[in-house]
Amino acid sequence: MEAKRSLLAIFLLLSFLSISTATPTRKTRTRNPCKSMVFYFHDIIYNGHNAKNATSAIVGSPQWGNKTILTGKNHFGDLVVFDDPITLDNNLHSKPVGRAQGFYIYDKKDIFTAWLGFSFVFNSTQHKGSINFAGADPLMNKTRDISVIGGTGDFFMARGVATLMTDAFEGEVYFRLRTDINLYECW
Amino acid sequence: MEAKRSLLAIFLLLSFLSISTATPTRKTRTRNPCKSMVFYFHDIIYNGHNAKNATSAIVGSPQWGNKTILTGKNHFGDLVVFDDPITLDNNLHSKPVGRAQGFYIYDKKDIFTAWLGFSFVFNSTQHKGSINFAGADPLMNKTRDISVIGGTGDFFMARGVATLMTDAFEGEVYFRLRTDINLYECW
Amino acid sequence: MEAKRSLLAIFLLLSFLSISTATPTRKTRTRNPCKSMVFYFHDIIYNGHNAKNATSAIVGSPQWGNKTILTGKNHFGDLVVFDDPITLDNNLHSKPVGRAQGFYIYDKKDIFTAWLGFSFVFNSTQHKGSINFAGADPLMNKTRDISVIGGTGDFFMARGVATLMTDAFEGEVYFRLRTDINLYECW
Numbered sequence: 001m002e003a004k005r006s007l008l009a010i011f012l013l014l015s016f017l018s019i020s021t022a023t024p025t026r027k028t029r030t031r032n033p034c035k036s037m038v039f040y041f042h043d044i045i046y047n048g049h050n051a052k053n054a055t056s057a058i059v060g061s062p063q064w065g066n067k068t069i070l071t072g073k074n075h076f077g078d079l080v081v082f083d084d085p086i087t088l089d090n091n092l093h094s095k096p097v098g099r100a101q102g103f104y105i106y107d108k109k110d111i112f113t114a115w116l117g118f119s120f121v122f123n124s125t126q127h128k129g130s131i132n133f134a135g136a137d138p139l140m141n142k143t144r145d146i147s148v149i150g151g152t153g154d155f156f157m158a159r160g161v162a163t164l165m166t167d168a169f170e171g172e173v174y175f176r177l178r179t180d181i182n183l184y185e186c187w
Numbered sequence: 188m189e190a191k192r193s194l195l196a197i198f199l200l201l202s203f204l205s206i207s208t209a210t211p212t213r214k215t216r217t218r219n220p221c222k223s224m225v226f227y228f229h230d231i232i233y234n235g236h237n238a239k240n241a242t243s244a245i246v247g248s249p250q251w252g253n254k255t256i257l258t259g260k261n262h263f264g265d266l267v268v269f270d271d272p273i274t275l276d277n278n279l280h281s282k283p284v285g286r287a288q289g290f291y292i293y294d295k296k297d298i299f300t301a302w303l304g305f306s307f308v309f310n311s312t313q314h315k316g317s318i319n320f321a322g323a324d325p326l327m328n329k330t331r332d333i334s335v336i337g338g339t340g341d342f343f344m345a346r347g348v349a350t351l352m353t354d355a356f357e358g359e360v361y362f363r364l365r366t367d368i369n370l371y372e373c374w
Numbered sequence: 375m376e377a378k379r380s381l382l383a384i385f386l387l388l389s390f391l392s393i394s395t396a397t398p399t400r401k402t403r404t405r406n407p408c409k410s411m412v413f414y415f416h417d418i419i420y421n422g423h424n425a426k427n428a429t430s431a432i433v434g435s436p437q438w439g440n441k442t443i444l445t446g447k448n449h450f451g452d453l454v455v456f457d458d459p460i461t462l463d464n465n466l467h468s469k470p471v472g473r474a475q476g477f478y479i480y481d482k483k484d485i486f487t488a489w490l491g492f493s494f495v496f497n498s499t500q501h502k503g504s505i506n507f508a509g510a511d512p513l514m515n516k517t518r519d520i521s522v523i524g525g526t527g528d529f530f531m532a533r534g535v536a537t538l539m540t541d542a543f544e545g546e547v548y549f550r551l552r553t554d555i556n557l558y559e560c561w
Binding site: 046048057058059060066067068079081082083099101102103117118119121129130132134149150151152153156157187 | 403405433434435436437439450451452453479480481482483487489491508509510512519520521522523533534535558559
């Protein structure tokens, strides 16, 4: 009798399990990151006089713009390519642990906002591989979320969300972004 | 005896379950969207005379092009940045529910086709967050599928497919795209 | 007695199963690709004299660059749009099975490296649909991994990694990339 009741319990449990395994992509998502990291990257825009130190340059601009000064109208239309050092703290002169490489493109006339496509590229004893990002960066907001759309090497098949914070902004030449990366898919 | 047969049945069931849970990423995908939405967005390209109304501008062009007229050869090489209003219906003058921000770049000499990288950015009572898109847009086809590569806020970690349809095309200045978004990964 | 021991075993197994099904996105990932493909694509950059054969063109450049010659400093800042034929072997003159469409942007002063956003677009009896890619391409490395960020049609919702190899590099006008695509999410 006890055995029978136990069997019934097991069957019920199995039914529940079999339902939950039938739709794992819907029901078992967790919002606890499987990996969290914080990095800073540093952008020095070429302005015609700083070729040696510059880490980025304007390579596209609207009809009314040019390639050495970010245009008016909130830089609308300026396309900037960058290869910026990544550091573990907010010091530009700390030893870089990788490079942030890609582009941003200012896309709004009324306020500063940009669209980003870039990668963090690591090749050190600590990290090897890359993390790829894309998304909108309404940079007047204190924090902005973009997507981690993939990764390679140590970050094979990663997906997640990165939160950007402007950590410093000096004139129109230097800015520093804090990047809090939270991966929710790790392989 | 009955208990033994039941146990055998349970073991067989368990074996099956353990196989199916071992490869959930292969076997349990469903092509039923977990979320479907339809939006329209409206693009008015700067042509040198419409600075006030324009929502996009040419910021890159091939050697034979310029920044105020889309070039010949099916606009091959023109890079356009946009910040377009998103509406729920096909009326340019409806209240925008968000902004479509990013770029497209015409990439073929023989026919009109483009590559898109952009985001839908929402900040209303109805939706907060962003949906990020990338993909090829062979815009002479009636419908074109691109990828939803990620999302933030209400669209946290979203993935899916968006189907674009040219809903209107007026001269070389205005077009309107209907966007049917189907998400297949929702968190 | 035997039945009781069996029941205990089943309960232990069930506990284990229920733990593993609770976090399938963490524990059941496999690094065996669900689909592998090899393609070649061929890029002929417009240099002012080869308009008929060219499959790509410079459409953005830094202040010191121009649109017909890739700039010095490892082409830093050159943005190139392409519509390249895809072939199954390494012969430029083989029948194309699709088109590689998108852009690359050289993003480093010290060595050749680029950021890629592009799609493979297929419309043949063999393949219909598109595969979308993004990532960093440090092109002096023998192999480079980028992300498959999505797909449509036959490649609906695909994710994976593509390994690029420079298969030929002739002067500054022609190069050929071998692309080994490994998908790890197939629907």
